[in-house]
Amino acid sequence: MEDLLVRFYLIKSTVLLLLALLIGSGRLVPAYAGDPHPNCMSGCDRADRGKTTRGTVPKATFLFPSRYQGMALPVADQPANLIDRVLFEVQREAGVERTFRCDDLNFMRRVSLDLTGRIPNLKRILAFLKDQDPDKRARYVDELLASEAFVDRWTYWFNELFETTYKVQNTRGAVGFSTFYLREAVAENRSLATMATELITARGNSYRAWSTNYLLRAGGLGGNLQDRVDNEATHITDVFLGTSTACISCHDGSGYLDDINLFLSRQKRRNFWETAAFLTAKQITSDNPLLHGFDLTDRLDTPYIADTVDGMRPPREGGVIPPRFVLTGEEPGDGEHPAAALARMVTEDRMFARNFVNRLWGHMTAVPFVSPYNELDPARLDPDQPPPSPWTLQANQPRLMEAMTDFFIESGHDLRATLRLIALSETYQLSTDTVRDWRPEHRDLYVRRVVRELTGEEVFDQFVVATDVLRRVGAAGIERVPGDGDSFTPLSFVFAHQFPDNYHGHMFYMLTQFLTVFGVGNRYDQPRFDAPAPSQALLMMNDYVIQGRIGPYQTYIVWERDEHGNITNEYREVISQLTHLAHTALSDREKIRRTFLAILMREPTRLEMRKIEALKGNQSFVDVAHTLHWTLINYSEFRINY
Amino acid sequence: MDRRTALKIGAGLGLAGLRPLLAGKTRFDKRDPQLWGTARNCVFINTVGGMSHVDTFDYKPGPATPNAMGQSRLSSGALWPAGIMPDLAARGDHFTLVRSLYGVERNHQRAQFAVETGHRFNPAASLRAEVPSLGSLISVELAGQRGADDVLPTFFAMGMRPPGTGMFPRQHNAYFLEVENRFDREFDAYLNGDIRTRLNWLWTLDPLKQEGHDPLGSRYLWSSAEALMFDERARAALTLDDERQLRYLPQQEDGQPYVSGRGIGEWLAQAYQLLAADSGTRFIHIGYQDWDRHSQVYGHLAYEGPLFDRALAAFFDEMSETPGVEAGKSLLDETLVVVVGEFGRTPGALNRLQGRDHFSDAFSALFAGGGVQGGRIIGATDAVGGAVIDNGWSHDRPIGLVDLSATVFSALGIDYRRSLADTPSGRTFYYVGRDSWAGTPHVIDPLFS
Structure with missing residues (x-):
């Protein structure tokens, strides 16, 4: 009898395998971590590993052709939250059916890795299996969000995002920034807007006021004042607004970015200098960087003067540049410190929320709305104000991106609340395997979970x-x-x-x-x-x-x-x-x-x-x-x- | 039949029979002077951080130069710091110095990208991400030349990992060696009991490693690793010979090695073994770090100079004593050796920390082997090494890092002028990028002619 069962099993597996080879495409995408400069496979929507050109899409198969045989495969029809409400409607309009819900163990492993970077131990796994509470997935997500492992993982995520490194900050500064400032901010679930404000306006010594290490790192070592604040402005727009302005730190957008980024193609280099000009009010000095670290102080008598002939960037010519925010043209208020004004403008701008929503969504689903994370186009994100032809909206799901952006703002820029929203959606809990016809373009409809490689x-x-x-x-x-x-x-x-x-x-x-x-x-x-x-x-x-x-x-x-x-x-x-x-x-x-x-x-x-x-x-x-x-x-x- | 067609057919038939045909310069159209095809292999030493050109390859001793740096002339007439590099001073015929390099990048990250890829750093991550490292692209190009018994990867990296494969398949990524820890951590199964039994379990059980079901495309990682573990040539090539290692390290007065541990001596000894094994390795990248000396530049040179000197001299000796694939040629004759960093250092007086800062208006590189005519100087700088005054070639501009990349490709017989239009971004990818100040890249012809 056992032999017969095995034979039946083998035949069934083979049939399923052949079916899987004929249909379906399970595509592998990498981990994104908090890397603000994703490399090749992390960026440019390059989910097709080994893809050399746009024209070749490798075939893929089910991961586990025989895993689900004999099992009930429930397909969710009731949305769990706003994510599902938007996506279920999109899927219905597209006439594409989503796959079934992943099983409990699959969910537990997935969400543990995504939220904490590790799996639970055997004791916890067995307890989860035994738990009959229909709400156990939600309770488990809350358990992870409250764990020390979560604090470790997301401190690391911010280390990656902010590029914490001994190389620039010295060991003590980098460790202090990571294990004291970032860790404490994550542990208390500090609002991301508060964090951004603290980092952009930081002052003090880098070995004592740990938050100063962000600007220290962003500015980099060496170079003249203009280069330093250009680096800082680039970093700030990159990690907090999701729009790298590095291109326009060297040249106007027109002639370079016309087919890449509508917003930036309209910007001039001067617009970038104006944003960098908020940061010349910060001065970095040190008598012995290794021994005493760096001092970050306020100094209001050093305007941005576009008059250089050397350094990291092409010569600058333009005289004294007043501070104006690149996204809105806003200037600091009367008596407002330029750095504080910049922090206010950055965190109040909708791009700040869009940026973090995109990064968190990409981290959890392996398919960001826009990739790479630092190439958001502010002029192509609002579905109610579409860009002029031939431009198209940039996000793969613009309505969902906007809905989640609203949620993120209303939550007070809450990291845990946003991750919880994603983890508890039916969309997040879909299987990677599919029993339906699958085509690569379905990936952007989120009808199944995409596999990602672990870091x-x-x-x-x-x-x-x-x-x-x-x-x-x-x-x-x-x-x-x-x-x-x-x-x-x-x-x-x-x-x-x-x-x-x-x-x-x-x-x-x-x-x-x-x-x-x-x-x-x-x-x-x-x-x-x-x-x-x-x-x-x-x-x-x-x-x-x-x-x-x-x-x-x-x-x-x-x-x-x-x-x-x-x-x-x-x-x-x-x-x-x-x-x-x-x-x-x-x-x-x-x-x-x-x-x-x-x-x-x-x-x-x-x-x-x-x-x-x-x-x-x-x-x-x-x-x-x-x-x-x-x-x-x-x-x-x-x-x-x- | 063009070369690529020939290579594809060769790959289909098994390349062993075609290898002699494909080896050496004969495989290229001699009417095309841009493709030298004089080298079979390349060892690319990237002096990460920026070596002080005015204290090494374009030696300009000044008031601050310690006497211990020494001073002699190579056979080419080049002034040379023989106090810290005595062994290379005696081997001046092996190498040529290019002294007319120029660049616009003075930031490590951006300039290093140019060294590693032959492309200017693009701040747009998506565009930068398409660009492979030199070694990966060379691995792609030479893939068709691999024989059935080539067990070692085409592309090895040591010291520092180069950028990835860009938009090209991941199999062309560098095999990164941490020489110091490599063998016992990666190859030696001394804790691993019956490794054959374990591998049998793995291949039998893992549902994602079965023939015909490899949805993650990761089966090759284990099959390649298994081949490496059990191939005697691979094990021998990767097991650093103690006696050889001593040859690559300076000796102290008591006869003991000057220094132990990882470094340029171990890397070059390892590079020699990989190439001498003739088991598939063609491009070796060495990330030789710690040249960013904003302080105590001479203190560092007094330490690192002799290490570099002895290692490279020993490498030249062994490579020139070892027969190459082609009759009558040595392994050095068939291997292009390049030493270059992302930029030079500020010439003239030292800064207040007794160091030198970033400087790219003029810097230098060393070339040897692989068809390079040794004992020459190409280009010249002014009295302090602060500006190029003689470009040293037929083009009306200094030499850039893109030209250096073109030269590596050309020496290996790869058409550096090739481009791909069908890229993920839709932007044309040139094998060697275009630098706005330099325009079209050119091969540094005086190296070979």
Whole structure:
């Protein structure tokens, strides 16, 4: 009987596989993180991996042709929130049916990775499976939003967005900006408008007033005053408004951007200088940058003078430039500090909200409304005021982008509320697999979830939780001693998303090499890239970061801390969850099942179970545990969010 | 039949039989002087941060120059800091110095992009994202020349990872080597028990790695990795020989190596092994960092100069002693070596931190091997190295980084004038970009003629 079932299963799988090859296209897109300068595969709507030209669209198939056989595949018809209300109507008008809802484990893994950059441990997975509450997905989202892991992940997201780097800010400034300013802002769910205002108007010393490190980084090192404020203005429009003005920092838009960006094609270089002119009221000085950091002070007697012949940009000629905001032409009010005026204009502008909505939507769905994130065209986003022909609206779903922008503004620029809105939509919870006819252009209708590759940080952190070996990976740098103001101790951490910056690779080489092989950049002159190489597979197969955490005999040491947070001489030995599982009294089949849950967060298929039992033969589970762990960690699906 | 058609047919038939035909200059139309095709391989050393040209390749000793920098003349007549680079001083016939480089970028990120890609940095991320690194594009172009037994990747990178593959397939990404940690972390399965058994489990079980079902396109990562792990030539090429490594490091008075750990000595020793293995590797990128010396420029040169000197001299020696693929040629004859950074440093007096700042009005590069006629100087600067006064070639402008890229392509027999119109952005992609000040890129012909 079992043989018959297996034969039936194999035939069915083959038929489904052939069907999948004939129809459908599952396309892979990369993680976007908070990278304001997405590289090739992150940008330009280039979801087709390996696509060389516009004319070639690779065929793709179902990820798991046999995963859903025999299961009920519920297709949502009631919108959960405003996202679904807009998209369901769009899909109805287009005559395209959306796919079915993903199952609980699929949802749990997806939303855990998107919100926290890691997966839950086995105990939490089993509890979620057991939970019969129909509202358990919403409760789980709230649990993630309230977690420390969320704070780690989104602090890192802002590190990426703001390009936190030891290279420019010095170690102390970068660590302070990341682990103190950003972390505290995320932890208290500070309004993004408040954050932007604090960063644009910051003043003080970069080793004490951590928020000053944003402008310090944005301005870069070296160059004349005009270059520095040009860099800052470019960075501000890029990360806070989603519109890179770097082009018009060197030349007028006309003649260069006529076929790229309608708004910028109408701007002159002078319009850019006027925005940069808000920032000359900030002065950066230092007598010893390494020892004492930089001082960011207010100084109102240094106007923007467009009169340079060298530096990073072509010569400037235009005399004294008064501050005017590039989007509106508004000038500072009487007595208003120029930097404060700029912060006000940036955060009050609708582009500020559109920018973050686009970034958050892209992060969660892997398909932003507009890509790359920093190429929003302010003149082509409002569906009620469409651009003149032949221009078209820029966003793939302009009505939804505007509706979410309204929500974001009304929520008080609330990060968690916006992420929650997305995560709880039916749209977010669609499967990546589809039972309907699928064409590549359906991607912009959001009728199914698009697969994205995990970043190196996500792969690492997922692995840490899957094994539950919470071994610390760093022992250098600085961190704040709890309750002791600005005192510092060596920085050590467990998760990649807790790493402020990987510049000092030699201090954290175990982690930094792993991340480097997986394409992490340095937030300075080496951009993140997502083109994999065989070295990634070699690392996953052989690296002792991996080998030293899997198998049935893994423990790790946790040093106890005293009431002040200082490490004591006491320690305890902790057994990994995979080690614990291997030595329980459960049946071998249940151990195999739970190993799949712990690492891949899914049930093994019957075919997999049968194959494993055949490969295992008469050996005990403990005998094959290391091989099973190794195999599942090297599964291709370990590298994706689907 | 044009070359690409021939290569496609060759790929279909198995390239082993076509390789001799495709090797060397003979595969190009000799009527086209722009395609030299003199090199089979290239080692591209990117001195990241900007090497001080006036203290190295365009040596202009001044009042601040320490005596320890030394002073001698190469066979070309070039003044040379023999105090920190004595071994290269004795090998002046191997290389030619180009002293008429000019650029407009003085920002690391932007200028490095030009070095790495042959294109000017475009602030529009979507356009920049289409541009591949030099090595990736070369890997694309040379893909048809790979033989069935070529197990090593075409494109290796060390020291610093170059940009990605742009709009080209991801398989052409660089294999990035962290030399210091590479072998035990990536190749050595000493903790890995029965790796064959594990691989059997993996290939048997993973539903996304099956023949005919590879929806993520990631199967090749593991199949390539497995091939590398079990190929003896690959293991030998990637296992850095201790004795060789010593040859690439300066010796102290007590005979001990001057320094250990990663650095230019290890990278070039590794580069030699990869090329000598003749197992598919054709382009090696070395990101040689830490040349951005705004302070203590001479302190850094006193340390790094001898390391660079010994490593490159040893590389020249081994490469010239090793037979190439073509009869009568050495491996150095078949390998273009380029040393260049994104710009030079401010000439004349040092700044208040005893360093030199960014400077792009004039800087220099070193070329060797791969058909380069050694022992020459191309171009000249004024007395302090602050302006190009002799372009050194037939074109009425200084040499730019785009010309340097064109030269690399040309030496490898790749038509750098090619372009692709069907790009994701719709904008034409030129193999070598157009710099507004330079206009059309040209090959630095005096290197070869």
